[in-house]
Amino acid sequence: xxxxxxxxxxxxxxxxxxxxxxxxxxxxxxxxxxxxxxxxxxxxxxxxxxxxxxxxxxxxxxxxxxxxxxxxxxxxxxxxxxxxxxxxxxxxxxxxxxxxxxxxxxxxxxxxxxxxxxxxxxxxxxxxxxxxxxxxxxxxxxxxxxxxxxxxxxxxxxxxxxxxxxxxxxxxxxxxxxxxxxxxxxxxxxxxxxxxxxxxxxxxxxxxxxxxxxxxxxxxxxxxxxxxxxxxxxxxxxxxxxxxxxxxxxxxxxxxxxxxxxxxxxxxxxxxxxxxxxxxxxxxxxxxxxxxxxxxxxxxxxxxxxxxxxxxxxxxxxxxxxxxxxxxxxxxxxxxxxxxxxxxxxxxxxxxxxxxxxxxxxxxxxxxxxxxxxxxxxxxx
Numbered sequence: 051x052x053x054x055x056x057x058x059x060x061x062x063x064x065x066x067x068x069x070x071x072x073x074x075x076x077x078x079x080x081x082x083x084x085x086x087x088x089x090x091x092x093x094x095x096x097x098x099x100x101x102x103x104x105x106x107x108x109x110x111x112x113x114x115x116x117x118x119x120x121x122x123x124x125x126x127x128x129x130x131x132x133x134x135x136x137x138x139x140x141x142x143x144x145x146x147x148x149x150x151x152x153x154x155x156x157x158x159x160x161x162x163x164x165x166x167x168x169x170x171x172x173x174x175x176x177x178x179x180x181x182x183x184x185x186x187x188x189x190x191x192x193x194x195x196x197x198x199x200x201x202x203x204x205x206x207x208x209x210x211x212x213x214x215x216x217x218x219x220x221x222x223x224x225x226x227x228x229x230x231x232x233x234x235x236x237x238x239x240x241x242x243x244x245x246x247x248x249x250x251x252x253x254x255x256x257x258x259x260x261x262x263x264x265x266x267x268x269x270x271x272x273x274x275x276x277x278x279x280x281x282x283x284x285x286x287x288x289x290x291x292x293x294x295x296x297x298x299x300x301x302x303x304x305x306x307x308x309x310x311x312x313x314x315x316x317x318x319x320x321x322x323x324x325x326x327x328x329x330x331x332x333x334x335x336x337x338x339x340x341x342x343x344x345x346x347x348x349x350x351x352x353x354x355x356x357x358x359x360x361x362x363x364x365x366x367x368x369x370x371x372x373x374x375x376x377x378x379x380x381x382x383x384x385x386x387x388x389x390x391x392x393x394x395x396x397x398x399x400x401x402x403x404x405x406x407x408x409x410x411x412x413x414x415x416x417x418x419x420x421x422x423x424x425x426x427x428x429x430x431x
Contacts, residue, residue, distance in 0.1 A: 056191075059067045059215070068391065070137070072219050072357060074210055075171050079105065079122050080406075080414040080415065080416045080418075080422060081315070081414070081415050081416065082103065082104040082315060082412055082414055083101050083102065083103055083315075083318055083413040083414075083415070084102065084104055084411055084412050084413065085099050085100070085101050085322070085394070085396075085408070085411055085414070086099060086100055086101075086102055086103070086106075086108040086131075087099045087371065088100065088108065088110030088129055088297075089099040089110070090110075090111070090112040090125070091111070092112065092114070092394060093112070094289035094330075096326055096371040097110070097112055097127055097325060097326055097329040098110060098127050098144075098323065098324060098325045098326060098329065099263040099322075099323070099324055099326075099371075100129050100131060100142065100319055100321070100322065100323040100324075101319060101321075101322035101396065101413070102131045102140075102315070102318075102319060103133075103318075104136065104221050104412065105133070105134040106132060106133055107131065107132050107316075108129065108130070108131045109129070109130060110127060110128060110129040110130075111127075111128045111406050112126070112127050112128075113125065113126045113127075113128065115171070117167070117176060118146055118148075118176050119176075120145075120146075120147045120148075120149075120173075120174055120176060121173070121174035121175065121337065121340045121341060122175065122295070123145050123146050123147040123149035123295070123337075124143065124333070124336045124337060124340060125333060125336070126143065126144050126146050126377050127142070127143075127144040127325060127329075128141070128142070128143060128144075129141065129142040129323060129384060130142075130375075131319060133304075133312075137303075137304065137305055137308070138184075138302070138303065138304040138305070138308065138312050139302070139303050140300070140301065140302045140315070140316055140319050141194075141300065141301045141302075142298070142299070142319070143190075143299040143300075144298060144325060145173040145295065145296070145297050145298065146296050147175060147293070147294075147295045148162065148176060148177065148178040148180075148182040148293075148294050148295065148296075149170055149173055149175040149176070149178075149292070149293055149294075150178065150179050150272075150291060150292040150294065151164035151170075151177060151291050152164075152274070152276070152291055152292060153276075153288055153290045154288075154289050155286075155287070155288045155289075156281075156284055156285060156287050156288075157216065157284065157286060157287070158285075160284070163262075164177055164179070165177060166178050166179055174250050174340065175293075175419045180272055180292045180294050181270060182245065182247050182249075182270060183247040183248050183249035183268055183270045184205065184249040184251065186268050186270050186296060186299070187249050187250070187251040187266040187267075187268055188202070188251070190265050190266050190268065190299055190301065190425065191251075191253050191301070193256055193263055194218075194297075194301060194303075195253075195264065196266070197256065198255050198256075198257070198260065199256070200253045200255045200264070201253060201254045201255070202251060202252075202253055203252050203253060203254045203263075204251065204252040205249070205250075205251050205278065206249075206250040206252065206265075206362070215306055220404065227241070227244070227273060230273065230275075230293075232411075237277070238277040238279065239275040239276060239277045239289075240275065240276060240277065241273065241274070242272040242274045242275060242276045242290065243273075244271070244273050244274070245270075245271060245272045245294075246269070246270075246271035246272075247269065247270060247271070248267075248268070248269040249267070249268060249269075249287055250266070250267040250396065251265070251266055252264065252265045253265075253266070254306065255303075258283065260305060261305070261306040261307075262303055262304065262305055262306060263303075263304060263305075263306045263309045264301060264302065264303045265298070265301065265302050265309075265316065266299065266301045267280045267299065267301070267320065268298065268299035268300070269296065269297055269298065270294060270295065270296050270297075271294065271295060272292045272293065272294030272295070273289060273292065273293050273294070274286070274290065274291070274292045275290065275292075275293070276290035276291075277289050279289075287425045292423065300316075300319070300323070300393065302319075306334060314399065316346070317411075318397075318398070318399075320413065321397040321399075322396055322397055322400075326371045326372065327372045328372070366397060384431075386398055386400050386405075386430035388405055388407075388428040388429070388430060388431065389428070389431060390407050390411065390413070390428070391407055391408075391426055392409075392411065393411055394411075395431075396413060397413055398413075399415075400424060401417075402415040402416060402417060403416070403417045404416050404417065404418065404419060404421075404427065404430060405418075405427070405428045405429075406421055406422055406425035406426065407425060407426055407428055408422070408424050408425045408426070409424075
């Protein structure tokens with residue numbers, strides 16, 4: 051199989067949808083980008099957007115109540131972007147929640163039935179063994195390139211500000227953790243530990259005798275709860291589990307010789323991929339409705355609530371698409387925020403000295419002062 055067919059196949063396998071080409075012209079001396087909005091085919095509603103180089107194609111899909119969806123994350127957004135020569139693909143996975151059952155034992159005999167990939171009907175959460183961010187990068191790379199031999203070649207140094215961003219995210223979750231503590235304390239479970247981390251790692255793979263490089267960026271966080279009781283005639287009863295999540299993940303696969311050429315585009319893709327405010331709000335409403343259904347009718351499978359989720363979220367979203375909600379990239383300081391002529395905000399690396407935009411929504415970044423015709427120079431907010 052030719053590597054172009056492999057990359058194109060990966061693009062459609064991850065998305066399974068129709069691609070819409072960007073139309074901005076390439077300009078000498080400038081890197082040109084454009085926002086591409088992503089629609090969910092089932093709902094016909096805009097759920098996200100990403101910033102891609104001109105000439106790239108972008109597509110997306112919302113997976114509703116599938117194998118890896120849960121009561122805590124009933125839908126997951128997938129986005130991919132493919133280069134004009136079909137040699138480079140970038141991707142995004144949104145929020146997903148997992149459960150790792152650690153122990154259910156009596157008198158030292160463990161009866162835990164944890165199996166990766168199995169759905170826990172009691173908590174309506176898929177089971178997957180807990181992974182720190184570095185291990186989750188490995189897991190994603192192996193899954194995306196299933197069937198190919200990959201080699202870890204670099205663990206990127208995570209900038210201090212990214213570590214700080216993760217810490218700030220965990221601070222934002224303190225209220226949620228406190229609520230969980232109170233809820234589980236009723237049944238005797240105590241908070242035993244927390245984790246939050248971010249990692250970026252690169253891998254080497256050979257496609258059609260050409261060396262490729264895949265870079266994966268992700269974050270994971272988890273909370274461990276446990277209880278231990280002494281019971282008459284039974285002995286020590288111990289139960290423990292980890293509730294964990296991957297708030298986001300990004301990847302880029304490109305020929306090794308072209309990696310540096312596409313690195314800036316990958317950064318723009320990461321910083322400017324956003325879910326719509328309407329989708330986030332409707333997503334949260336779907337979470338609440340699923341919890342209510344569990345309380346009223348008992349545990350069930352995600353497939354039984356799929357149609358309900360899609361219809362309720364679609365109705366709640368309306369027809370607008372705004373992007374005002376706080377994003378993870380808002381915590382990162384190595385870029386500047388600019389306001390486009392249409393009022394939309396965009397993030398650009400502070401390594402570029404000049405940023406311009408036209409009325410068609412195209413963005414031009416460069417370190418040369420020559421201004422493209424028909425553009426307005428933008429300045430950091």
